[in-house]
Amino acid sequence: MTAMEQQLTPKSEATRSRILAAALGVFRERGFDAATMREIATSAGMSLGAAYYYFDSKDALVMAFYRQAQQEMAPSIEHILSESTTLEQRLRGIIGKKFEYFSPNQTLMGALSAHIDPKHPLSPFSAATASIRDRDIAFFQRAVTDSKVKLPPSILPYLPRLLWLYQMGLMLFWVYDRSPNRERTALLFDKTLSMMLLVLKFSGVPLLRPLYRPAGELLKTIYGEA
Amino acid sequence: MTAMEQQLTPKSEATRSRILAAALGVFRERGFDAATMREIATSAGMSLGAAYYYFDSKDALVMAFYRQAQQEMAPSIEHILSESTTLEQRLRGIIGKKFEYFSPNQTLMGALSAHIDPKHPLSPFSAATASIRDRDIAFFQRAVTDSKVKLPPSILPYLPRLLWLYQMGLMLFWVYDRSPNRERTALLFDKTLSMMLLVLKFSGVPLLRPLYRPAGELLKTIYGEA
DNA sequence: TCTTTGTTTTGAACATGTTCAAATTTTCAA
């Protein structure tokens, strides 16, 4: 049985957590690349093989962190969605929450976002991260629904995925932002968000009508039929 | 002495080429990850250590390919620039040339573009690839200059870098495009290019004037002062 | 030609992610 499909014995669940915690510690201390599985195992008080019994690979540890992050953020995001009404409030809330949560783990996020290759398990575009991605996109879906966003039906369905992509881009910028307090990311977030909302606000204006067609086709090309 | 700063003895230059050629062969056959340095060395008829005498690392082989690619494409691009006048012709020419050149090396390009981390040597954004990147951007610079592109001075200086980024995005899509004949990439190229040119054409229209300010600031945030 | 000096080549050794067969411990039905 692969480590992914563990039954949840309380005992083994605890051991698993212990290893994950140890791993995150070592990652934070040494960075992802310099951290060795041997050190992680030792730090968790077990042998090398035991660590591999619970996690299929070093990458799997990062995946576990990612999954845990999503789970721990979910209630906050639920709360944000229920307490706000405008798209702006919601996007600021959701994306802001993520920055806040990931703040102490910049190096780990680096390991996560260093890959674009959809075939690499850690890539945000991979099959391995699909379930996490889908749940994330669902939040953006809900942020869009019953905010009074008006878009033609050739474009609207793509909006949640586009917002997710936008957020990924911000994250990427954030990960490598070395400015004090990551103020460049803050600026970027602010400016792009308000520009985007402005575009959405004026999307009904007749002048923009001729853009619907090509824009819709473009999205269909990128995302395939859907 | 590190392999990078080799003197160019004809003999050693030949050996170096032999190793690079062998490496590209093995990469194409097995893919970058599955290719081993031992196999590459054997395929070049030398010992493992000898290969490392000429190339500091496996990644260095990809870098060498990248450099060689740029050198081999340069004359074609020069020709394209001199034979065409409009920005559209030039962009189609330059970017099309790259697709054509890289066509037999999709897997290698995957290895190259799999990394976004600016600290990873193979990343298109890394210091290690800076000289290649700069030379590439210079081509776009020349494609812009003396095409009659009108943009406010708060935006114009960023255009070559933006075009380079656009091209990188296309490449990325291309690398992972599994559609027959990579027709989705062709479509994407076509649609985005014409949209972009349309935007550039109408950039002088007064209605768009209020966008100059925020757009310029946005670019300054992303690229830093310049 | 012989010696010296610098270049090239070699293969062993190392580090680290990963696998695996065997040993140990736990579980639980009889």
Place this chain on the structure above:
DNA sequence: TTGAAAATTTGAACATGTTCAAAACAAAGA
């Protein structure tokens, strides 16, 4: 309680990128 079956733990072994000291070779001045 006992013993078989399942889960857990161990450490050795393996593959592969990389390093390195030593050997082999080449160049060139005497």
